[in-house]
Amino acid sequence: MIQQMTDNPDIFICPACGGSIKTAGNKIECLQCHNQYQIEDGIPLLFESNESDGSERNVTALIKSFYEETPFPNYENLENVGDLIQKAKRGVFARLLNDQIPFNIRILEVGCGTGQMSNFFGASQRYVFGTDICLNSLKLAQQFKKRNNLQRVGFYQMNLFRPIFRDESFSLVICNGVLHHTSDPFAGFQSIARFVKKGGHILIGLYNKYGRCSNDLRRFLFKISNNRFKFLDSRLRDKTINDIRKLTWFRDQYKNPHESKHTFGEVLRWFEETGFTFVSSIPRTKAFETFSENEKLFNPASCGSRFDLFITQARLLLALNNEGGFFIMIGRKKF
Numbered sequence: 260m261i262q263q264m265t266d267n268p269d270i271f272i273c274p275a276c277g278g279s280i281k282t283a284g285n286k287i288e289c290l291q292c293h294n295q296y297q298i299e300d301g302i303p304l305l306f307e308s309n310e311s312d313g314s315e316r317n318v319t320a321l322i323k324s325f326y327e328e329t330p331f332p333n334y335e336n337l338e339n340v341g342d343l344i345q346k347a348k349r350g351v352f353a354r355l356l357n358d359q360i361p362f363n364i365r366i367l368e369v370g371c372g373t374g375q376m377s378n379f380f381g382a383s384q385r386y387v388f389g390t391d392i393c394l395n396s397l398k399l400a401q402q403f404k405k406r407n408n409l410q411r412v413g414f415y416q417m418n419l420f421r422p423i424f425r426d427e428s429f430s431l432v433i434c435n436g437v438l439h440h441t442s443d444p445f446a447g448f449q450s451i452a453r454f455v456k457k458g459g460h461i462l463i464g465l466y467n468k469y470g471r472c473s474n475d476l477r478r479f480l481f482k483i484s485n486n487r488f489k490f491l492d493s494r495l496r497d498k499t500i501n502d503i504r505k506l507t508w509f510r511d512q513y514k515n516p517h518e519s520k521h522t523f524g525e526v527l528r529w530f531e532e533t534g535f536t537f538v539s540s541i542p543r544t545k546a547f548e549t550f551s552e553n554e555k556l557f558n559p560a561s562c563g564s565r566f567d568l569f570i571t572q573a574r575l576l577l578a579l580n581n582e583g584g585f586f587i588m589i590g591r592k593k594f
């Protein structure tokens with residue numbers, strides 16, 4: 260029995276036909292199409308494929324097998340909730356989110372990987388549903404949850420293109436570093452935007468077209484040198500990071516079989532076309548405004564002009580940073 264499914268029977272649907280589902284013992288059955296789904300190690304296996312296995316590249320299958328081999332991020336040295344909290348405190352983003360997300364709300368994390376963020380929020384009074392296509396990642400997430408007896412979080416195998424939740428079931432949907440590993444990021448965004456309640460928020464993290472240039476250059480140099488110039492990435496030369504974490508990072512950043520890059524303007528258009536308003540971003544989109552340690556992530560800010568977006572992305576290009584050229588945007592669903 261999956262407690263979270265029993266407690267929230269109305270929000271789940273069949274990923275194949277959208278019908279209502281029921282759980283009985285270790286099986287889940289659709290009341291409409293009668294498809295049956297298994298539960299393994301407490302994880303409902305609700306994955307449905309979205310791409311044919313024909314001659315075109317099946318990105319979902321490719322990415323799934325990539326992450327099955329190297330689940331991301333890795334749990335090295337993270338045994339208990341205290342360790343997770345320490346890790347979150349070291350990064351401004353997780354700390355700000357934790358300080359500013361209300362308690363007792365329902366959160367969906369799409370593409371949760373090994374579920375560190377889901378477990379972190381589940382440990383701090385939020386009801387979290389962590390989903391991913393990769394079962395090996397979900398198993399690590401589930402092991403951490405069980406070891407720490409985290410009752411408010413649950414993990415589900417789900418393809419974001421084949422939803423297992425009804426529309427408008429969540430106050431916050433988080434999708435960090437996922438859509439750029441899909442065949443159609445905008446279609447993916449539309450698929451997950453439906454889960455957000457009116458007035459609720461969506462948080463999207465993507466590779467930036469300009470910020471990612473330095474990564475692309477390093478990837479090229481690694482390729483032509485047979486990986487001899489790894490020292491060009493600060494994480495890979497950091498002596499405090501162990502070899503397993505370095506390998507996970509290296510594969511995720513430089514050997515990923517599929518990634519796309521996006522701009523602030525593009526995500527603003529996604530928001531516009533899907534009924535969301537811009538709330539905030541990291542980095543800030545207004546030129547020359549810097550992101551502060553006390554940023555109010557859910558207070559609506561101005562997204563600035565085209566000139567602002569140009570300057571901000573030019574700064575990302577010139578920063579030559581090692582964080583993968585990432586940007587985050589938060590939107591609010593209109594009533």
Ligand SMILES: C[S@@+](CC[C@H](N)C(=O)[O-])C[C@H]1O[C@@H](n2cnc3c(N)ncnc32)[C@H](O)[C@@H]1O
Nearest residue numbers: 326332370371372391392393418419435436437
């Ligand atoms: C780079 S990892 C990010 C993990 C986590 N969000 C984080 O920030 O650490 C990308 C994750 O997206 C998942 N993913 C890719 N395509 C997906 C899809 N179609 N549906 C659900 N998850 C997907 C992968 O399995 C992988 O775990």
